[in-house]
Amino acid sequence: MHFNYNRNSLNALYAYNKTHCPFCGLQCAISLMHSKDGFEIEPRDFPTNKGQICIKGLNAGRLINHPERLNTPLIRPRKDKALRKSSWEEALRFTAKSLSKIRSRWGNDSLFVYGSGSLSNEKAYLLGKFSRVVLGTSSIDYNGRYCMSSASKALEMALGIDRGLPFPIDSIAKTDLLLLVGANPLETMPPLKSHLDELKKKGKKIIVVDPRTTPTAQYADEHLQIKPGSDYILAAGLLWLLFRKNKIDWSFIENYTTGFEEVLNSISSFWPSRVEALTGISQDRLHKTADLFETHPHAIILTGRGCEQQAHGVDNVLSFINLSLALGLIGKPNCGFGTLTGQGNGQGAREMGLKSNQLPGCRSNADPNDRKFIAALWQRDEKELPRPGITVTEALGNLGKQDSVKAMIVFGANPLISSPNHSRLKALFSSLEFLAVCDPFLSETAAVADVVLPSALWVEETATVTNLEGRVLLRPQLLSPPPQVKTDLEIIRLLAEQFGFTEGFPSDPQAVFEEIRRATAGAFADYYGITYQRLARGEELFWPCPSLESNGQKELFLSKRFPTETGKARFHPIFFNPLAEEPDEEYPFFLTTGRTFYHYQTAVQTRRIEKLKEKEPTPIVEISTAVGQRLGIKTGQYVKVETRRGSGYFKAKLTEQGRIDTLFIPFYPSESAAANTLTLSAYDPRSYMPSFKLCAARIQAADDLQQNQSINGKEKIG
Numbered sequence: 269m270h271f272n273y274n275r276n277s278l279n280a281l282y283a284y285n286k287t288h289c290p291f292c293g294l295q296c297a298i299s300l301m302h303s304k305d306g307f308e309i310e311p312r313d314f315p316t317n318k319g320q321i322c323i324k325g326l327n328a329g330r331l332i333n334h335p336e337r338l339n340t341p342l343i344r345p346r347k348d349k350a351l352r353k354s355s356w357e358e359a360l361r362f363t364a365k366s367l368s369k370i371r372s373r374w375g376n377d378s379l380f381v382y383g384s385g386s387l388s389n390e391k392a393y394l395l396g397k398f399s400r401v402v403l404g405t406s407s408i409d410y411n412g413r414y415c416m417s418s419a420s421k422a423l424e425m426a427l428g429i430d431r432g433l434p435f436p437i438d439s440i441a442k443t444d445l446l447l448l449v450g451a452n453p454l455e456t457m458p459p460l461k462s463h464l465d466e467l468k469k470k471g472k473k474i475i476v477v478d479p480r481t482t483p484t485a486q487y488a489d490e491h492l493q494i495k496p497g498s499d500y501i502l503a504a505g506l507l508w509l510l511f512r513k514n515k516i517d518w519s520f521i522e523n524y525t526t527g528f529e530e531v532l533n534s535i536s537s538f539w540p541s542r543v544e545a546l547t548g549i550s551q552d553r554l555h556k557t558a559d560l561f562e563t564h565p566h567a568i569i570l571t572g573r574g575c576e577q578q579a580h581g582v583d584n585v586l587s588f589i590n591l592s593l594a595l596g597l598i599g600k601p602n603c604g605f606g607t608l609t610g611q612g613n614g615q616g617a618r619e620m621g622l623k624s625n626q627l628p629g630c631r632s633n634a635d636p637n638d639r640k641f642i643a644a645l646w647q648r649d650e651k652e653l654p655r656p657g658i659t660v661t662e663a664l665g666n667l668g669k670q671d672s673v674k675a676m677i678v679f680g681a682n683p684l685i686s687s688p689n690h691s692r693l694k695a696l697f698s699s700l701e702f703l704a705v706c707d708p709f710l711s712e713t714a715a716v717a718d719v720v721l722p723s724a725l726w727v728e729e730t731a732t733v734t735n736l737e738g739r740v741l742l743r744p745q746l747l748s749p750p751p752q753v754k755t756d757l758e759i760i761r762l763l764a765e766q767f768g769f770t771e772g773f774p775s776d777p778q779a780v781f782e783e784i785r786r787a788t789a790g791a792f793a794d795y796y797g798i799t800y801q802r803l804a805r806g807e808e809l810f811w812p813c814p815s816l817e818s819n820g821q822k823e824l825f826l827s828k829r830f831p832t833e834t835g836k837a838r839f840h841p842i843f844f845n846p847l848a849e850e851p852d853e854e855y856p857f858f859l860t861t862g863r864t865f866y867h868y869q870t871a872v873q874t875r876r877i878e879k880l881k882e883k884e885p886t887p888i889v890e891i892s893t894a895v896g897q898r899l900g901i902k903t904g905q906y907v908k909v910e911t912r913r914g915s916g917y918f919k920a921k922l923t924e925q926g927r928i929d930t931l932f933i934p935f936y937p938s939e940s941a942a943a944n945t946l947t948l949s950a951y952d953p954r955s956y957m958p959s960f961k962l963c964a965a966r967i968q969a970a971d972d973l974q975q976n977q978s979i980n981g982k983e984k985i986g
């Protein structure tokens with residue numbers, strides 16, 4: 269199916285102008301319209317966005333003819349030279365030669381491939397296949413490591429399957445009580461508010477657990493202003509109380525779960541006064557919250573990055589899953605546990621083989637049958653298929669060491685800015701012998717690369733993505749890419765050809781999807797029953813979808829059978845853990861990081877959209893008014909924020925109801941500062957998730973903006 273139109277062909281565009289937003293996991297439905305100023309976007313009605321749109325999606329059309337779009341490959345033939353324009357042939361040849369040289373000196377696993385939840389299913393699949401078949405490397409991961417990995421791990425451990433929401437999004441409006449833990453959807457998924465509005469209109473309750481008084485916390489009925497890093501204790505404390513009140517679902521626990529005894533033992537010391545001391549939530553509020561669960565037996569618990577991006581993020585999620593299981597919420601209609609997947613294809617990309625331990629369909633790289641199945645499909649010897657390798661956290665954490673990765677290929681991420689402990693990383697990044705970045709724009713990571721390959725935008729290629737509900741969507745090509753720009757699939761195909769692989773790497777998205785269907789048939793994330801034709805007809809399709817007659821599973825656990833060895837869900841004991849870094853006399857504040865309304869991720873794209881940049885030109889540091897007054901800091905004034913890793917100057921934003929011990933900074937950079945200069949390298953040993961949401965910091969009013977060293981690595985293109 270091709271919708272290959274001239275970039276300025278108005279009529280054709282009007283005929284086929286329906287797609288979805290390029291950004292977050294909500295995948296709001298949109299129409300692309302031609303206007304005298306370029307392209308406009310209008311929202312369409314769709315189950316996730318209900319005709320709404322956020323300001324980022326509304327302005328995404330500004331990217332299409334943006335003057336800063338990369339329109340030719342760039343290469344840096346020598347490390348001491350600037351990037352310069354090159355032909356595709358030269359850039360591809362240089363890439364293949366450099367990778368081959370490094371591989372023969374250091375071995376296959378020295379080549380690290382880094383993918384992204386911004387990549388479509390087709391791209392994620394083909395990139396995973398390219399890494400394993402062409403490069404033969406086990407070193408592959410994706411930016412979801414920094415995003416969803418704690419939730420993924422906990423879901424696999426407890427429920428046997430990693431689907432963010434096991435129910436469709438409209439279940440949210442049908443429940444009685446919604447507990448949002450460390451999520452701020454009013455800023456991060458604004459159209460989700462229409463679902464919350466419905467819930468509120470019916471008189472149902474919303475509780476938000478967040479150290480900050482976010483717009484979502486203000487909107488909620490109850491706000492538990494938790495001490496950062498203590499979510500697992502709160503969940504354990506609530507379970508302790510509900511157990512004492514005998515309000516747990518014994519029949520569900522006995523019939524459908526294992527391990528509850530161990531949980532009871534592990535949480536026996538989480539009595540209310542201790543939980544109050546550890547979480548900052550008063551005993552009164554704890555009782556009140558437990559009462560709400562008692563009086564509202566239909567409840568949904570959703571986690572976001574706030575509790576997941578911690579050095580004990582897996583425990584945080586497991587502890588809330590324990591609570592959900594003990595209350596018998598999982599498997600009951602309009603009830604349950606879920607996590608809000610953040611990126612546009614955060615769900616799909618993690619199923620297509622971008623994790624080093626997973627093959628397409630969430631098949632295991634260590635399982636002999638899965639290995640045989642995929643090796644046969646890829647026409648390889650099973651022995652040649654790489655085994656599980658390292659995560660991005662380890663790959664970047666080990667840079668500079670003897671056995672570290674030596675080359676990196678990045679598709680759809682900006683790791684120099686999105687990884688923790690930036691100053692350390694920046695110093696070590698130059699130890700990479702070769703770095704290639706494929707991106708529509710010159711991100712900070714691209715700016716320090718040896719090769720930059722310009723890739724197409726979402727409206728310039730056909731693709732499928734899987735949204736936060738596990739719903740698969742078709743985003744048709746509406747425009748042709750600019751002349752010297754190629755799609756990621758074309759780039760992967762051309763790179764494969766450089767290594768002599770002339771077959772097995774089609775650049776036609778539908779051909780890749782057909783292979784995905786076969787690769788995932790019979791697996792957990794089964795896409796076999798999904799076709800481009802069905803999606804183009806507007807059929808509602810969710811994975812797993814094992815046959816052409818099936819519409820897939822909108823609800824995963826209604827049968828109360830779980831894809832674990834015993835068929836039962838698994839409780840996990842929860843123990844007290846010290847924090848990754850405690851505030852102390854020298855660094856007395858908790859620093860947490862995350863997102864604001866106007867910018868997406870490291871804002872490579874949204875910083876280039878004038879309307880968004882005007883609204884929020886530079887990252888702020890949120891400080892409680894009480895602290896601001898004490899330190900003589902006013903809103904709008906620059907403040908020096910410092911941790912043991914580094915410092916930066918951010919504009920102060922004082923908030924009335926902030927916790928006095930907590931600061932917040934969004935993680936997109938300015939010319940002079942970035943949140944990840946401050947964050948620390950500690951990570952969860954089970955998920956390899958860095959502690960993005962917690963470290964210790966101090967602040968000081970700055971009279972003038974003293975320029976910190978440039979973090980951007982910006983340089984002129986020769």
Ligand SMILES: Nc1nc2c(c(=O)[nH]1)N[C@H]1C(S)=C(S)[C@@H](COP(=O)(O)OP(=O)(O)OC[C@H]3O[C@@H](n4cnc5c(=O)[nH]c(N)nc54)[C@H](O)[C@@H]3O)O[C@H]1N2
Nearest residue numbers: 450451452456496497572573574610611862863867868869
């Ligand atoms: N505007 C905008 N929207 C986006 C994105 C974006 O960059 N910008 N990115 C998308 C992506 S990839 C993602 S992953 C999602 C993320 O969406 P969210 O998870 O909603 O966003 P965050 O701001 O990362 O974190 C949510 C909240 O966690 C709180 N928090 C910090 N520490 C703790 C803690 O210890 N416990 C608890 N309970 N809460 C804590 C923060 O105060 C913050 O308000 O957003 C998606 N949507």
Ligand SMILES: Nc1nc2c(c(=O)[nH]1)N[C@H]1C(S)=C(S)[C@@H](COP(=O)(O)OP(=O)(O)OC[C@H]3O[C@@H](n4cnc5c(=O)[nH]c(N)nc54)[C@H](O)[C@@H]3O)O[C@H]1N2
Nearest residue numbers: 386414415680681682686706711861862869870872935960
């Ligand atoms: N301190 C701190 N750090 C964080 C977080 C935090 O809350 N605090 N959040 C973490 C989270 S949740 C996430 S998801 C990560 C995100 O971290 P990254 O993925 O590293 O950052 P992005 O800004 O999303 O980078 C995406 C890049 O891909 C490009 N791109 C977009 N679509 C495509 C495509 O289809 N093909 C290609 N080739 N390129 C494309 C964009 O132009 C952009 O340059 O950051 C993590 N880092």
Ligand code: SF4
Nearest residue numbers: 289291292296322325
């Ligand atoms: S909420 Fe997410 S998907 Fe919807 S318009 Fe905004 S960024 Fe795009």
Ligand SMILES: [Mo]
Nearest residue numbers: 415416610611
């Ligand atoms: Mo994310």
